[in-house]
Amino acid sequence: MQATREVAAEQIVAASFASIRQSEPQIRAFTHLAEETAMEAARQIDRKRERGDPLGPLAGIPVAVKDVLCTRDMPTTCGSRMLRDFRPPYDSTVVHKLRAADAILVGKTNMDEFAMGASTETSHFGITRNPWDHERTPGGSSGGAAAVVAAGNVPLSIGSDTGGSIRQPAAFCGITGLKPTYGRCSRYGLIAFASSLDQVGPMAWSVADAALLMQVIGGFDPRDSTSLEISSDDYAAAATDGDIRGLRIGVIREAVDHEGLDPDIRSAVLAALATFRDAGARIVDVHLPHSEYGVPAYYVVAPCEASSNLSRYDGAHYGFRAEPNAELAAASGPLLATYCRTRGEGFGAEVKRRILLGTYALSTGYFDAYYLKALKVRRLIRADYDAAFQSVDLLVGPATPSPAFRLGEKVDDPLQMYLCDLFTVGANLAGIPAISVPAGINPSGLPVGVQLQGPPLGESTLLRAAAALQARTDFHLQRPQR
Amino acid sequence: MIAHSTDPMPYQTVIGLEVHVQLKTRSKLFCRCENRFGAAPNTQTCPVCLGLPGALPVINQQALELAIRAGLALNCEIPPLTKWDRKQYFYPDLPKGYQISQFDLPICASGHLEIVDPEDASATRRIGITRAHLEEDAGKSIHDEAAGRTDSRIDLNRCGTPLLEIVSEPDLRSAAEARVYLSELKLLLTHLGVSDCEMQEGSLRVDANVNLWIDVSGEQVATPIVEIKNMNSFRSVERAILYEADRQFLAWQENGKTIRTEPKTTRGWDDARESTFPQREKEESADYRYFPDPDLLPVRIPRAQVEAARENLGELPAATRTRLEHEYKIKPYDADVIVNQGPAMIRYFETVAGLAGDGRRAGNWVQQDVLRMLKDRGETIESFPVSAAALGDLLARVVAGSLDNTRARDVFTAMLEKGQDVASAIAALGIATVDAGAVDSLCRELLEANPQVVEDFRGGKQQAIGSLIGQAKQKNPNANPQAVREALLRIVATM
Ligand SMILES: [Zn+2]
Numbered sequence: 001m002q003a004t005r006e007v008a009a010e011q012i013v014a015a016s017f018a019s020i021r022q023s024e025p026q027i028r029a030f031t032h033l034a035e036e037t038a039m040e041a042a043r044q045i046d047r048k049r050e051r052g053d054p055l056g057p058l059a060g061i062p063v064a065v066k067d068v069l070c071t072r073d074m075p076t077t078c079g080s081r082m083l084r085d086f087r088p089p090y091d092s093t094v095v096h097k098l099r100a101a102d103a104i105l106v107g108k109t110n111m112d113e114f115a116m117g118a119s120t121e122t123s124h125f126g127i128t129r130n131p132w133d134h135e136r137t138p139g140g141s142s143g144g145a146a147a148v149v150a151a152g153n154v155p156l157s158i159g160s161d162t163g164g165s166i167r168q169p170a171a172f173c174g175i176t177g178l179k180p181t182y183g184r185c186s187r188y189g190l191i192a193f194a195s196s197l198d199q200v201g202p203m204a205w206s207v208a209d210a211a212l213l214m215q216v217i218g219g220f221d222p223r224d225s226t227s228l229e230i231s232s233d234d235y236a237a238a239a240t241d242g243d244i245r246g247l248r249i250g251v252i253r254e255a256v257d258h259e260g261l262d263p264d265i266r267s268a269v270l271a272a273l274a275t276f277r278d279a280g281a282r283i284v285d286v287h288l289p290h291s292e293y294g295v296p297a298y299y300v301v302a303p304c305e306a307s308s309n310l311s312r313y314d315g316a317h318y319g320f321r322a323e324p325n326a327e328l329a330a331a332s333g334p335l336l337a338t339y340c341r342t343r344g345e346g347f348g349a350e351v352k353r354r355i356l357l358g359t360y361a362l363s364t365g366y367f368d369a370y371y372l373k374a375l376k377v378r379r380l381i382r383a384d385y386d387a388a389f390q391s392v393d394l395l396v397g398p399a400t401p402s403p404a405f406r407l408g409e410k411v412d413d414p415l416q417m418y419l420c421d422l423f424t425v426g427a428n429l430a431g432i433p434a435i436s437v438p439a440g441i442n443p444s445g446l447p448v449g450v451q452l453q454g455p456p457l458g459e460s461t462l463l464r465a466a467a468a469l470q471a472r473t474d475f476h477l478q479r480p481q482r
Numbered sequence: 483m484i485a486h487s488t489d490p491m492p493y494q495t496v497i498g499l500e501v502h503v504q505l506k507t508r509s510k511l512f513c514r515c516e517n518r519f520g521a522a523p524n525t526q527t528c529p530v531c532l533g534l535p536g537a538l539p540v541i542n543q544q545a546l547e548l549a550i551r552a553g554l555a556l557n558c559e560i561p562p563l564t565k566w567d568r569k570q571y572f573y574p575d576l577p578k579g580y581q582i583s584q585f586d587l588p589i590c591a592s593g594h595l596e597i598v599d600p601e602d603a604s605a606t607r608r609i610g611i612t613r614a615h616l617e618e619d620a621g622k623s624i625h626d627e628a629a630g631r632t633d634s635r636i637d638l639n640r641c642g643t644p645l646l647e648i649v650s651e652p653d654l655r656s657a658a659e660a661r662v663y664l665s666e667l668k669l670l671l672t673h674l675g676v677s678d679c680e681m682q683e684g685s686l687r688v689d690a691n692v693n694l695w696i697d698v699s700g701e702q703v704a705t706p707i708v709e710i711k712n713m714n715s716f717r718s719v720e721r722a723i724l725y726e727a728d729r730q731f732l733a734w735q736e737n738g739k740t741i742r743t744e745p746k747t748t749r750g751w752d753d754a755r756e757s758t759f760p761q762r763e764k765e766e767s768a769d770y771r772y773f774p775d776p777d778l779l780p781v782r783i784p785r786a787q788v789e790a791a792r793e794n795l796g797e798l799p800a801a802t803r804t805r806l807e808h809e810y811k812i813k814p815y816d817a818d819v820i821v822n823q824g825p826a827m828i829r830y831f832e833t834v835a836g837l838a839g840d841g842r843r844a845g846n847w848v849q850q851d852v853l854r855m856l857k858d859r860g861e862t863i864e865s866f867p868v869s870a871a872a873l874g875d876l877l878a879r880v881v882a883g884s885l886d887n888t889r890a891r892d893v894f895t896a897m898l899e900k901g902q903d904v905a906s907a908i909a910a911l912g913i914a915t916v917d918a919g920a921v922d923s924l925c926r927e928l929l930e931a932n933p934q935v936v937e938d939f940r941g942g943k944q945q946a947i948g949s950l951i952g953q954a955k956q957k958n959p960n961a962n963p964q965a966v967r968e969a970l971l972r973i974v975a976t977m
Contacts, residue, residue: 070536083535090529092536189536195776224538225778305776308568311579312533316636339572362570362771371773 009042009049009060013104016062016154020106023151029128029144031067032074033107038062041104048102056102058216063098064157066145067108068115069200070189071095074105078191079113079123079141082313082320082346092189093224094158094200094217101216106154109144113348114310115165115193117141118420121411122350129407130172132446132480136404139169139420145203146173150480156213157203162193163298164399164424166201167436171449172404174438174478176210176466177203179424181456182431183228186221192309194302195226197428206476207437207466211239214459230457238460242467244279248392249465250286255397255423262402265448268440269398272450272469276396279468286392288384291426293377298425299418300361300374307358310351315342322346353414382430389455394465398423399436399451403444423451433459437466438475447475494695495727496704497660498612498652499719501667502645503677504619504685505548511618511644512539512582519683523637531618531642533578538777541566545644546589546781549616550791552646552676553590555798556611560788564589565780569770574636575621585772587780588615595650596800597666600658603815606800609663610651619643640684646676652691657723664688664716665822669799673825681715688719692726693741696734705730706744710758713751722751726758802828810841816849823853826863830870837874840881847877851894868897875904886963889913913960918969921961924954925969929977939974947971 017035024030045060070076070088077083091099098105112122120128120143130138131151138147142159146169149157159166161179170177178201185200192198202213214235221227255261256269277283315321315338322345324337332340347355361370388395401422410416427434432453439450450469454462470476507517513530529537553560567585593611621638648667654660668679668686679686690713694705710726713719726749733739749758797805799821806817806828820831827848835844852873856866876893879885885893889911896907928950929936938946947970954966 070534076535078535086535088529088534088536090534090537187536188538191535192777223540225540226776304773308570308580308771308773311570311572312535312577314572314574314579316574317532317577318534335574359771362773364769364771367771367773 009045009104010039012060013038013042013062013106016104016106019151020148020153023131023153026134027129027131027138027147027151028126029109029138029147029151029153030064030107031077031079031110031123031125031144034074034105035107037073038104038106045102045104056100056216057212058098058101058103058156061103061156062106062154063103063213064106064109064145064148064154065095065098066111066142066157066159068111068160068191068193069095069158070191071105071108074108076108076191077125078115079111079120079125080347080351081124083191084124084320086319088189090189093186093221095189097217097219098158103156103216109142109148109157111144112141112165113351114191114306115141115160115162115198116306116350116354118164118168118417119405119407119411120144120147120169121407122348124348127407130404132174133404133444135406136446137172137407139172139400139404141165141169142177142203143169143172146170146175146177149173149175149203149205152479155205155209158200158213158217159203160190160193160198160200161424161428162197162199162302163421163428166203167399167424167434167449167451168420170203170436171399171438171447171451174441174447174449174475174480175203175205176207176435176437176470176476177201178210178214178435178459178462179427179433180214180218180459181228181433182428183224183226184218184232184433184457184459186219186224186227188221188223192305194305195309196305197298197302199428207435207463207470208236208239210435211235211463211467214463218459228457233457233460235459235463239463239467241464242279242471244276244281244465244468247276247281247394247461247465249273249276249281249283250388250392250395251283252288252291252395252397253285254288254291258401258422260401260419260422261398262442262448264440264442265398265400265403268442268448269396269450272439272473273396275469275472276465279472281465281468284392286388286395288381288388288395288426290377290380290384294381294425294429295418295422297374297377297381298421298429299357300370301378301429303354303358304361304371304374305358306351307355307362310347310355313343313346314339315346320346350414378429381426385426385430385432385453385455393454394458394461395453397451397453399449400424403442403446403448427453432456433462435462435466437469438478439469439473440475441478445481447478492696493727493731494697495656495723496652496693496695497654497657497723498691499650499654499660499663500689500691501648501650501664502687503552503648503671503679505545505644505646506675506677507542507544507548507644509542509544510642511542511545511616512642515642517643519685521639523635523639526639527641532638533641539582539775541778541781542644545616546783547791548644548676549589549614549646550783550788551674551795552648552671553593553614554788554792555670555674555795556590556593556595556614556648558590558593558611558614560589560783561587561591562785563587563780563782566775566778567772568775569617569772571770573620573623574634575623575638575641577621577638577641581618581620582775582778583617583772584615588613589781589783590614595663595666595670597659597662598803598814598818600656600662603818607653607659609653609659612649612651614646614648617645617647619645657720657727660690660723661716661720664719666799669822669824673799674795688713690719690723690726691746692723692730694727694730694734696731703734704741705734706739706741707746708758709746709748711748711750711761714753718751718753721756722758725756729758806831806841806845810835810845812841812845816845819849819853820845823863830863830866833870834874834877837871838877838881840877843877843881844874847873851891855898867901868894872897872904879904883962883964885913889959918965920958921965921969922973924958924961925950925966925973928953928957929970929973936974936977947974
């Protein structure tokens with residue numbers, strides 16, 4: 001990407017769209033392409049460069065944005081029929097920052113409906129395929145954002161991560177994906193799934209590129225009350241440094257020894273640990289005793305918040321609306337009938353399942369047993385991490401239990417799908433940063449990832465260690481053959 | 483129509499009020515939209531108050547400050563930590579499908595408001611305040627069900643307007659008390675600049691929880707609680723409570739239902755028919771599924787901020803009443819009337835009293851003459867043509883004896899109607915100060931012409947002199963009756 005300074009933005013963006021045209025018929029990773037506006041934006045960058053005007057840090061670089069972030073000039077669908085034609089009147093803060101950095105927005109990427117899923121199979125706009133193997137999922141919910149980077153369409157994309165939605169697709173697609181500390185990136189304009197867990201983050205070919213993107217999108221935003229009023233580190237410097245001598249790295253035993261972990265992934269994680277040791281890090285064993293309760297707690301907290309966040313899609317103000325038939329209107333009144341049909345037809349099965357779960361768990365009589373109990377577990381998980389970070393600087397483990405699975409394999413089995421989040425939900429529940437980086441290629445030719453987790457605001461440490469790994473391995477340089 | 487019994491009530495009415503007031507903030511509770519009444523529909527909105535996907539709330543500090551100010555004036559505890567909860571229900575005027583409110587940690591807790599006992603102006607009643615919490619207002623549905631079709635339009639300007647919901651304990655014991663409580667609350671909140679409290683504009687809304695305690699051979703029975711909604715004035719609150727008490731008593735006599743067997747129900751007030759009617763409950767209201775709003779952090783309220791706010795409260799109306807009574811020696815009733823008119827009237831009265839040098843006289847004038855004129859003319863004290871300085875000047879002359887009260891009223895009327903100042907009104911009325919020599923000769927003349935009066939006086943009938951004061955007034959309207967009386971007494975003693 002350093003080379004982009006000498007090449008015209010117009011050429012780079014044209015090459016990006018040429019690549020998209022080639023892969024998109026098979027991968028189907030975009031919900032919207034903005035070729036015309038992107039080319040115009042690129043020409044403007046070139047004119048600015050010619051005039052000698054100052055340019056932003058992402059000048060002329062094509063970036064794809066997950067269709068969960070509001071964009072003024074493109075539809076924002078969340079992969080849902082409910083928002084099929086929704087055009088927000090405003091830009092999300094992250095998109096605003098991308099534009100201010102002179103990035104070129106090429107389009108919006110496909111995702112599981114409302115970011116609920118781990119395979120990008122629940123989108124109203126169809127499934128997205130893994131560029132490494134078209135019969136397999138790119139992961140989810142940021143499957144489109146991962147696939148377009150893996151397919152070489154763009155060097156950078158923006159994903160969002162509520163329970164692993166950046167890290168799992170990054171691992172499945174052989175790219176780097178960072179979920180920042182909760183509050184590091186603004187959520188303003190990020191369509192909410194579970195507000196206390198959602199974070200926007202960078203996805204990229206390399207750690208260095210992810211750091212560059214992180215530098216642009218991170219930072220305090222007065223429009224987001226949960227945003228941290230603390231200035232960002234120099235992530236790019238951390239990612240080029242890569243010096244981890246003396247760094248204390250903890251191996252999460254509960255994850256590495258988990259019986260459900262794919263042996264090839266375990267080998268890749270152990271190999272990564274060996275690389276870290278060779279680079280001068282000290283490796284110790286660490287326990288996160290409550291980690292087994294992460295997925296159950298997550299699947300209470302996230303649906304509770306989702307059930308509330310998605311109440312606004314009622315057909316009254318914007319988005320999809322289904323007029324009730326006379327029979328339903330007569331039975332329940334025109335208002336209730338409109339709600340029922342709009343929400344019944346506008347949402348897909350997985351979204352409805354989670355709304356029902358959350359509505360149930362927040363109901364009088366169940367609130368204490370489910371929601372409050374889950375919050376207690378969440379505090380215990382956070383305490384586990386706090387204790388671990390007393391003695392180590394970062395934690396290493398797998399990003400996913402398995403490599404990319406076959407399309408259709410889990411889509412009808414919600415519990416199996418939920419277990420995809422086994423190693424990733426902890427970071428969301430604790431609000432800590434975590435990164436997935438390529439750590440190997442399995443015998444079937446599929447990439448696998450290693451996950452690094454750090455203390456709150458420990459992004460620099462994560463990037464430094466991940467850069468150290470990429471300096472000593474070439475997994476991140478490998479591309480799908482198709 | 484149910485007739486009110488004139489017998490002593492065989493029951494005790496028990497009332498608790500839930501009052502929503504709109505806070506006078508510059509912007510809305512969670513966004514930067516202007517907080518203004520009366521703009522064209524859907525013009526005061528943004529992604530946040532429209533609840534658009536991705537938009538997030540940010541708390542308005544001014545709303546917190548006003549809520550704390552109100553809470554302190556209501557003797558509430560301001561907890562160190564308060565938080566936000568979502569109250570969830572579906573309705574077209576609620577674009578997010580939930581209202582941001584406060585459930586278990588309200589910004590103001592357990593206070594009270596002292597009100598003047600409507601049956602005894604010199605006594606007060608302490609009404610408990612359970613809590614007061616902040617919440618965002620919903621939009622307005624405009625229903626048009628003409629010609630059999632249901633056509634609803636929604637104005638979302640009001641969405642996100644800051645409300646303070648003030649919940650009283652069931653401490654009110656009559657409709658009159660409820661009205662005094664509302665008047666006192668309005669006086670306090672307008673005085674503090676917290677709210678305009680205009681029921682007509684919806685910046686103050688009242689729901690009343692009413693039931694009865696009935697004495698049944700020494701045992702107390704409570705009727706089921708009814709929440710009355712849709713009242714659009716303090717007067718209608720009073721009437722609705724009176725109506726509802728009668729209705730509940732009759733209902734109890736008919737069916738014997740009590741609070742133990744019946745849940746709380748909701749009834750609307752029909753102002754035209756002067757009756758309450760059963761309201762269908764919102765079907766979703768059964769379970770609001772409150773939970774902490776993950777978009778907003780809990781708010782820490784530093785003690786220093788609370789103490790600073792307490793110091794900035796200034797004198798509250800109840801304290802003003804007491805001070806006026808003591809400082810100007812006016813009756814509790816007069817102090818109450820003046821204070822209830824608001825800060826401008828208090829300032830007016832204090833200026834008049836100061837210049838006149840007679841608080842009680844100033845009190846009488848303000849409470850009677852000024853208020854009556856304001857009422858007749860439909861004016862406020864701010865636009866009243868007779869300034870406090872002018873009235874003070876006039877009353878000072880009365881106190882000094884150069885004018886009597888009757889002539890002063892003539893001067894006051896002239897000042898009011900012709901917009902004259904005191905001196906020119908006096909001149910125009912031909913009121914001249916009569917010097918002591920003229921009074922003496924007038925009195926001597928009258929005494930000589932009325933020997934019978936002199937005789938009666940000498941015989942011990944002091945009041946006989948009174949008829950001569952009236953005659954003196956006829957002969958010279960400018961003669962001060964007090965001076966005449968003194969001169970008559972002095973001269974008759976020498977005769
Ligand atoms: Zn607004």
